[in-house]
Amino acid sequence: MDNDRIAGSAQKLAGKVETTADDMANDATTQAKGRFREAAGSAQDLYGQAQNAVRDAYQSGGDTIRAEADSIAGIIQENPIRSILIASGIGFGLALLLRRR
Numbered sequence: 001m002d003n004d005r006i007a008g009s010a011q012k013l014a015g016k017v018e019t020t021a022d023d024m025a026n027d028a029t030t031q032a033k034g035r036f037r038e039a040a041g042s043a044q045d046l047y048g049q050a051q052n053a054v055r056d057a058y059q060s061g062g063d064t065i066r067a068e069a070d071s072i073a074g075i076i077q078e079n080p081i082r083s084i085l086i087a088s089g090i091g092f093g094l095a096l097l098l099r100r101r
Contacts, residue, residue, distance in 0.1 A: 002048055009045055 015038025076083040 002051060006048075007041075007044055009041065013041070015039070015041055 015034050015036070017034075
């Protein structure tokens, strides 16, 4: 749990306490402030959750790319002549495409 989620949860709780206390006192202005503080806390908590999700997806994507790169490197090491022929064919095809321009 990171700082935004902790701060958001604390702010949300403080807003609920403030709203509840003001419900008892029947003070509409302070009730509104409490509800706003609660909503701000919820938003900050959601922001923290989104940060965690993006961070996890980024790390997972990096792991996948590294695994695929290792797999391709293994295939190239197992079949070097075939890999050279494929790379040459791709290079020749690109040269033909770019020469026409």
